[in-house]
Amino acid sequence: MAKEAEILTMRGIVKSYQMGDELQVILKGINLSVQRGEFISILGPSGSGKSTMMNIIGCLDSPSDGEYWLSGKRIADMNDKELAKIRGREIGFVFQQFQLLPRLTAVQNVELPLIYAGVSQAERNKKALEMLDRVGLTNKIRNYPNQLSGGQQQRVAIARALVNNPTILLADEPTGALDQNTGEQVMGLFRELHAEGRTIVMITHDHNIAKNASRIVQILDGNLTEG
Numbered sequence: 001m002a003k004e005a006e007i008l009t010m011r012g013i014v015k016s017y018q019m020g021d022e023l024q025v026i027l028k029g030i031n032l033s034v035q036r037g038e039f040i041s042i043l044g045p046s047g048s049g050k051s052t053m054m055n056i057i058g059c060l061d062s063p064s065d066g067e068y069w070l071s072g073k074r075i076a077d078m079n080d081k082e083l084a085k086i087r088g089r090e091i092g093f094v095f096q097q098f099q100l101l102p103r104l105t106a107v108q109n110v111e112l113p114l115i116y117a118g119v120s121q122a123e124r125n126k127k128a129l130e131m132l133d134r135v136g137l138t139n140k141i142r143n144y145p146n147q148l149s150g151g152q153q154q155r156v157a158i159a160r161a162l163v164n165n166p167t168i169l170l171a172d173e174p175t176g177a178l179d180q181n182t183g184e185q186v187m188g189l190f191r192e193l194h195a196e197g198r199t200i201v202m203i204t205h206d207h208n209i210a211k212n213a214s215r216i217v218q219i220l221d222g223n224l225t226e227g
């Protein structure tokens with residue numbers, strides 16, 4: 001069983017794909033525990049299995065073998081509907097390419113997860129504005145994504161990820177599309193969120209970005225090592 005303070009526990013996670021007559025093992029028995037309030041980086045080169053792992057952490061994909069608990073719940077016991085629900089409640093996703101909806105303004109993008117959660121219009125607007133204020137974008141709430149800089153778009157995406165108050169902020173290469181300066185600003189925001197008690201799991205191939213976290217684990221060829 002997973003321990004109480006652990007928000008995320010993986011035991012012997014394997015992910016493999018049958019490619020023709022060859023079984024390709026991408027994750028080779030991953031063990032990982034993340035405590036509430038930790039800011040952890042998963043660092044590894046291209047092709048090492050980072051996104052594969054992120055998809056399992058985010059309940060977007062299921063492992064071939066092993067056990068995964070999120071907030072004390074065993075993921076293997078859940079059906080698709082329950083998985084969608086836990087994903088919406090527990091995980092705030094941030095991606096390399098922001099993935100904002102182009103026809104919605106900043107504030108409308110941030111409101112989206114609240115629509116899915118059935119929150120009233122007035123409450124949605126209030127929460128979205130609070131979140132945009134938190135990421136320093138009060139003066140850009142009515143801008144469309146193509147009227148925002150890359151760093152601003154990523155901050156909208158972070159506001160959207162956090163507006164539901166998820167248990168984990170899960171980010172895959174969140175600075176991958178940003179120049180160094182802008183990436184550093186986004187990392188400053190992550191460090192602040194961590195200081196406020198957020199649990200953050202960040203995936204990156206960049207050691208300098210990984211160093212923003214309070215703990216680094218390395219993934220190499222489907223194996224995880226601490227430090």
Ligand SMILES: Nc1ncnc2c1ncn2[C@@H]1O[C@H](COP(=O)(O)OP(=O)(O)OP(=O)(O)O)[C@@H](O)[C@H]1O
Nearest residue numbers: 017024026044045046047048049050051052053205
């Ligand atoms: N659906 C799939 N079928 C077969 N192989 C896959 C599939 N998805 C991923 N892989 C393989 O798994 C390995 C790890 O891929 P993954 O996307 O997790 O790497 P990554 O560490 O995120 O790399 P990058 O830094 O380039 O994003 C790769 O060799 C890839 O070819």
Ligand SMILES: [Mg+2]
Nearest residue numbers: 050051052172
């Ligand atoms: Mg990847």
